[in-house]
Structure formats: C-alpha cells, structure tokens
Amino acid sequence: MNISVVIITKNEAANISECIESARQLSNDIVVVDSGSADETVSIAMRNGATIVAQRWDGFGNARNAGAKSAKHDWIFSLDADERISSSLVESIRRLEPEDPSVIYGFKRQSYLVSKKIRFGDWGRDRVYRIYRRDRTAWNLFPVHEALMTGVHTRKRIIRGNLEHYITKSIDRNREKMIRYAKLCASKYCLLGRKASVIKMFLSPVFSFLSGYIFRFGFLDGREGFDIARSAAYYTWLKYYYLQMLSH
Numbered sequence: 001m002n003i004s005v006v007i008i009t010k011n012e013a014a015n016i017s018e019c020i021e022s023a024r025q026l027s028n029d030i031v032v033v034d035s036g037s038a039d040e041t042v043s044i045a046m047r048n049g050a051t052i053v054a055q056r057w058d059g060f061g062n063a064r065n066a067g068a069k070s071a072k073h074d075w076i077f078s079l080d081a082d083e084r085i086s087s088s089l090v091e092s093i094r095r096l097e098p099e100d101p102s103v104i105y106g107f108k109r110q111s112y113l114v115s116k117k118i119r120f121g122d123w124g125r126d127r128v129y130r131i132y133r134r135d136r137t138a139w140n141l142f143p144v145h146e147a148l149m150t151g152v153h154t155r156k157r158i159i160r161g162n163l164e165h166y167i168t169k170s171i172d173r174n175r176e177k178m179i180r181y182a183k184l185c186a187s188k189y190c191l192l193g194r195k196a197s198v199i200k201m202f203l204s205p206v207f208s209f210l211s212g213y214i215f216r217f218g219f220l221d222g223r224e225g226f227d228i229a230r231s232a233a234y235y236t237w238l239k240y241y242y243l244q245m246l247s248h
Contacts, residue, residue, distance in 0.1 A: 089161025
C-alpha cells in the first residue's frame with residue numbers, strides 16, 4: 001500500500017519535527033497543511049522534507065481535505081502534530097493489502113497527559129479512523145469533531161497498533177483550547193438544529209463526569225483521571241452554554 005501522510009498544523013514548532021519523524025517510518029510523502037503559524041512550524045517542517053500547503057483556516061475538515069488533494073498517493077493517513085505513529089501501527093499498515101478502496105482503517109489512540117499514560121475513562125476507549133482513499137471519501141466540514149464521510153458501500157476496520165497522542169500541557173493550561181472547541185461544537189450543534197434546554201445544560205455535564213470517572217473507571221488513573229473527567233464535564237457545560245447564546 002502506497003500511502004501519504006497529511007499533518008495539519010498551526011504553531012506546532014514544539015511537535016512537528018517528532019511528528020514528521022514518526023511519519024517517515026511509513027511514507028516519504030508527507031504533506032503539512034499550515035494555517036498561519038507564527039512560530040517556526042513551517043521552516044522546521046521544510047527542513048524535515050515535508051511538502052507545505054499554506055491555507056487560511058476554514059475548519060479541520062477543509063484543512064485535511066486540502067492536504068489529501070496535494071498528496072502523491074490515493075491512500076491517506078491523516079495525522080495531528082501532537083500524534084506519533086507507533087512502530088506496532090507501522091507494522092500493521094505494512095501488512096495491509098490494498099484491498100477494497102472503500103475500507104476506512106482505524107486503530108486505538110493512546111493518550112498521555114504530560115507524562116502519564118491514560119488507561120481508563122473516555123480517553124482509554126479512544127478509537128480513531130484515519131486511513132482512507134481520497135478518491136472514495138473525504139472529511140465532512142463540521143466546525144469541530146470532523147469525521148470521514150461514510151455511505152452504504154463504506155466499511156470500517158480496526159487494525160492493531162496504537163497512535164500515540166501526547167498532550168504536553170496540563171488540563172488547566174489547555175483552557176483556551178477547550179473554550180475554542182466548545183464554541184466550535186456549539187456552532188456545529190446549531191447547524192444541526194439542536195437546542196440547549198436548561199435541563200440538558202446542567203444534567204449533561206454531571207452525566208459526562210460520572211460516565212468518564214465512575215462507569216469507565218477513570219478514577220483508576222488517579223489525579224489525572226479526575227482532572228480529565230472534570231474537564232470533560234466543564235467542556236460539556238460550555239458547549240451547551242454557547243449553544244444557548246447562539247439560539248438567542
């Protein structure tokens with residue numbers, strides 16, 4: 001399977017070099033779609049041999065689709081700058097036969113909070129679908145939580161190996177990013193016609209916390225598990241708060 005790796009970036013100078021290095025295990029065609037980085041992201045990516053696509057920010061889906069169009073191969077691996085392709089995942093991909101082009105391949109994403117490996121809670125169950133044929137599918141254009149579009153002829157398949165996800169800042173230091181994502185998610189819900197009732201606005205965060213921390217054993221990850229569940233509850237409240245503002 002000939003495959004290209006597409007990485008989306010903005011101000012990822014601290015991450016991009018290691019990200020490209022992990023992608024080199026899999027492909028020599030690495031495309032970096034940069035949306036106006038003000039740091040050294042682009043120059044570092046160029047020194048590491050990546051093809052640069054400069055694009056005004058217009059959503060995650062648009063950025064990923066633009067990178068796929070600029071790639072050399074039809075099979076695409078979509079990657080974020082804070083992710084690394086593990087050697088076990090590389091081996092699984094190398095064993096794949098270029099079978100039905102309508103198959104979308106997924107795998108487990110193993111997250112680390114600073115240096116802590118997260119085994120439980122919502123993060124411990126994370127699966128992502130990132131390998132696909134660009135001539136058979138593309139990313140939808142929702143403002144956030146974009147996904148590959150599927151149809152009646154699309155099949156999903158999970159393969160062995162992990163995508164390593166390194167969140168180098170504490171949950172509290174990611175507050176600005178959380179607020180930005182909550183606003184984008186509220187815009188998505190608004191487009192879908194969803195409403196933010198008072199009951200949902202206050203009960204959904206409680207359920208989110210209990211689901212991640214208790215029912216999915218997030219408490220077994222210690223302090224980090226509590227922080228992740230608390231953050232998820234706050235994020236849930238925020239997105240319904242912003243949805244209510246948009247509705248008014």
